[in-house]
Amino acid sequence: MRVLFVPLPVESHLKAQTQLAWALRAAGHQVQIAVTPDLTAEIMRTGLTGVPVGPFLGLRDYLAEVVTDGSSGADESLPDEAFMDWDDVRQRISDLTVGWFRVVCPDATVADLVAYARHWRPDLVIWDPMMMGAAVAAVAGGAMHVRLLFGTDRMGRLRSAFLRKAAGDAEDPLRQWLASLGGQYGLAFTEEMVLGRWTIDPMPSWVRRAPEPRYLAMRHVTVNGPGLLPDWLRVPPGGRRICLTLGASHRAAYGSKASVAALLEAVDGLDVEVVATFDADELRVVERVPDNVRPVDFVPLGALLPTCAAVVHHGGAGTFGAALEHGVPQLIIPSSLLNEERNWGPIEFAQGLHEHGAGVYVANSYTFTPQRLREHIVEVLENDDFSRRAAALRHESLARPAVAEMVQTLERLVADERR
Structure with a gap:
């Protein structure tokens, strides 16, 4: 099968996808990784095939502008999303949509992803939870798609809390953005554009999950990139x-x-x-x-x-x-x-x-x-x-399933999807 990976254009997030990408390649599947120009050098070092998409984003500079100095005295507590006030949940969803998701996945990047998905016709798209535009491209190209978590699934938990607390015609900035993106390609919004058909989770079982997504456990494997033993x-x-x-x-x-x-x-x-x-x-x-x-x-x-x-x-x-x-x-x-x-x-x-x-x-x-x-x-x-x-x-x-076992799971899920 053909598998397209879409990482956040940050080196550590690319590395988080590399082990599964190589496992699929070693099993005989065609694998490509869609990356912005930010990761041109890094994708070459993985030995995998990169597909340039979208404009250069310069996330390092963007992050440097929004970094805090650690002296604000802000509250460090992390309340359970299920018990957060509706206004707080909605505001966090809105802030992430405007200040992050739309920044890392702009329209130009999504347009390139859609065009390539329709050209290459991948069977499976595996995307970083922050790159929701990749889900739009997967649907446009007729592919099954899954998220591959990098850290905790805080977004999944926030979204689950949002959906439980939303009433009637409550404002939904994330849906509005993704519906607008999908609408450009004749696609209707679905919650799978936010949470994926499935979610691959390499984090330990005691890291909190969300109730809605369907999780696939996978063992974490360290990928350091090229280096020599001193x-x-x-x-x-x-x-x-x-x-x-x-x-x-x-x-x-x-x-x-x-x-x-x-x-x-x-x-x-x-x-x-x-x-x-x-x-x-x-x-x-x-x-x-x-x-x-x-x-x-x-x-x-x-x-x-x-x-x-x-x-x-x-x-x-x-x-x-x-x-x-x-x-x-x-x-x-x-x-x-x-x-x-x-x-x-x-x-x-x-x-x-x-x-x-x-x-x-x-x-x-x-x-x-x-x-x-x-x-x-x-x-x-x-x-x-x-x-x-x-x-x-x-x-x-x-004791968690090895990466090779995840390859077999994905093969089965894609086969089921085709049937």
């Missing part, structure tokens, strides 16, 4: 080692609530080797790199994390999933990008790990101090319960 990683560490990372996609735009300097201050002098994945730009503002810190521009997390006793990070879904895969205790200082922090996972990941005793939610307020992080690192390293519980979550993750 000499120092080819031998066992001399003592305890921890990883300190803010994720590659956050560089030069936004990071965690703590600055790089504050993070390095927190680990200075600890009896532990710290591998800090910071590049030259991130280190330029640091007066001194502590003696126990090994700064590296890039190292594959899949090779580094198995040697670590803990990882400190920003709560990105890729780093979170990689640490789960390797059974490493996590200390999360959520992203300072308010939209990501609230909607796509960092806070929920941190809270879930805390509840399972496999990690620490470091910044549970908008005040952060290096001393606080230092105390938590010591706590995790000295309490073996953290590593035992992280190992238990790893075994739980390994």
